[in-house]
Amino acid sequence: MSPDTDTNNDINGNANPSPNAQQLATSLVTRCRTLISEIDAFHALLTDTQRNPQVVEARSIRSNTISELRTLEKLAAQIDAEPVEDDDIPETHKRLTHALRSSNLPFYEAVWTIAKRSCTGLVGFGKRFYRDGDSGGGWDEGHKKRPNKDKRKSVFVDIVADGGEEWVKVSTVSETRLLFEMAEKGWEADSEAGSDEEEPRTVLRNYDGDRRPDGASDNTGSDGDEDDDEVELVKLAREMRRASDNTRVRYRHPRLRFVIPKIEEGKIPEIDDLLKAIRGYGVQVDCGEAVFSSEAIDLDQELRRLLPKPFKRFASTLNVDCTLLLAIVSDLSHFKNIPPSPTLHRAILRQLEVERSHPLLTKELWPAMVDHDLVCTKEAAERMREIVETIGTDSEKQRTWMIMGIDEFRGLDSPSLLQRLQALSDHPIPSQWKLPIKTVDSISAIALGRKEGVIPLVADRVTEILSDINHSVFMYGWASKLMTISSNRTVVKQIEMTVEKHREGDEELEGPLIWVCDTARSLIGKEKSRKN
Structure with a gap:
């Protein structure tokens, strides 16, 4: 702090009487x-x-x-x-x-x-x-x-x-x-x-x-x-x-x-x-x-x-990245008493430790998601299902079907899905959580965004640094003017740096709206031998 040298006992600047x-x-x-x-x-x-x-x-x-x-x-x-x-x-x-x-x-x-x-x-x-x-x-x-x-x-x-x-x-x-x-x-x-x-x-x-x-x-x-x-x-x-x-x-x-x-x-x-x-x-x-x-x-x-206002720019609909799709179905996010087995990957052990003191769903994700319509791109949904089917536990697979409203849960309304999801969670599921998450076509939305000028020319530079899935997620959010929620801080930083590097004097230029979650949660089925 850097106080002025001219001080007074009255913070309003009034002249005070002279007390002893x-x-x-x-x-x-x-x-x-x-x-x-x-x-x-x-x-x-x-x-x-x-x-x-x-x-x-x-x-x-x-x-x-x-x-x-x-x-x-x-x-x-x-x-x-x-x-x-x-x-x-x-x-x-x-x-x-x-x-x-x-x-x-x-x-x-x-x-x-x-x-x-x-x-x-x-x-x-x-x-x-x-x-x-x-x-x-x-x-x-x-x-x-x-x-x-x-x-x-x-x-x-x-x-x-x-x-x-x-x-x-x-x-x-x-x-x-x-x-x-x-x-x-x-x-x-x-x-x-x-x-x-x-x-x-x-x-x-x-x-x-x-x-x-x-x-x-x-x-x-x-x-x-x-x-x-x-x-x-x-x-x-x-x-x-x-x-x-x-x-x-x-x-x-x-x-x-x-x-x-x-x-x-x-x-x-x-x-x-x-x-x-x-x-x-x-x-x-x-x-x-x-x-x-x-x-x-x-x-x-x-x-x-x-207090911080992290959701002040949220609109009624949020675009959910694949990283958070996995986080909201992970056993780590829902079960409170998972033993820290030595067979678990060290990344899972770290996440277990963090989860015990700061539950991700209750402290960060549900406050961000509740009362919002949720969408994800087709590419993000498919990638998430591939990972779950490959290494997910039975409960993680069940949650995936529930939050996406697919397979045996297709056609169920939000209250019914939340009721079934509660049986697979130790946390009280908020009734305002709007499920299922809707899958959207990113290709047509991005094409329309380019045609109508919603996506600026700098997006070509951004595209060069993105994988196919990240391209679908972040470019869809950009084209649709939606806030994308993600835990992929590295990619988000790369997007911001690319926009700044190629701003070319345009003071009004903005990249996609992205809210970054502090941490993510992996599927507990992740094998110890797999890389981080």
Whole structure:
């Protein structure tokens, strides 16, 4: 986390009365503990609801707040050790009061409150993104060393939300401090006349006439890294835009947002012009106390709103990949007490271990599938049946016939299939699971998608890297504008990389919609001698 140096005990930016040191210390320690308890409550909610709680990275804000608590408790202890006699305030208390007023806690509170009140689908706090060609489109986790990265070519983002599609920067800079910095850096409002028909306009600048607004000289090619006359907020806006332009999440550049709670728009023209300059980089700017005073709801509701939203782009119908067809019929997914026999393949043993703590169906697949119509391509269905017939157990074969509605289960409706399936599962089968999975013709759908331009030309490049089955699955989803659900992370990554490599300047180009399951489940009949 990167708190502003200008802090205040009121996260709304209001001027506080001057409590004595002991009162101030008690207040800050209490607030700090409250913040930690809320963060812990969110982690407990993640653990309870998510198959992988680590999908949200909240450690940085918690560790920073705990560190701040330790500092505040030490200051409070020093204050308690020196009592105040009458109205004679010891010099030590004055020094400690100043230290308390310089606490980073208001910044951490601001970040947490803004996340709770204005963000959904939290990814994490305190992430570093790079604006050069070496970022790989991903974000740098704070706990991992990146020795080959140049932090001078990066930007620190306070909140990453909406599944990575929104970056939020929080600044608790005060109006007074911002005006002081603007004056120090030489910012001023100029009147520039346009054409005869135009009114003169006010332009706020902090660069010479022969330099571009991004700080680079027109004849040097410098990227402006060494500019010392840059107001910090404008520099952050520029660097966030560069990093965002070098990053894509689901084929899109992340949206950028600044939240500046202590600044009121419409009061000071120079500050308004500064905000206009920030917005010029495509950054949404939210100012004022409204960012805190939005309608407060129950804490549990606020925390649930922060939970990951992996299904937000799902339509009414989902296209199921062969990998997940196998996962939903596997004995590993349905039976809870399969003994870890040494005759089982080591991959099966690993999956058994994972399944015991994080059941795939209940934690991941059923939440994704229920209430959706399910389809799969003819090629995926045939391949799945070939594998089941070759190495599947009797129960795995039975489930295959049930979920596909074939053989002796042909013509049965969803409730009847679910009832029969329940006899072969230790998990309560959700009544909203829509069976059977319908088999579709991918060839005609893909041909129509190409003819109507639904599938872009880059699909030819994607086709080159796909097997016949993967071609049928992912190209069908692309042509039909359906979300494909799969556990084939390797192929999905290859598709994304191919689309990016051959984007050719088309900023709106998107590949197929794909939701990737964290893990899959093999058929338990897989022989130990078979390769992974």
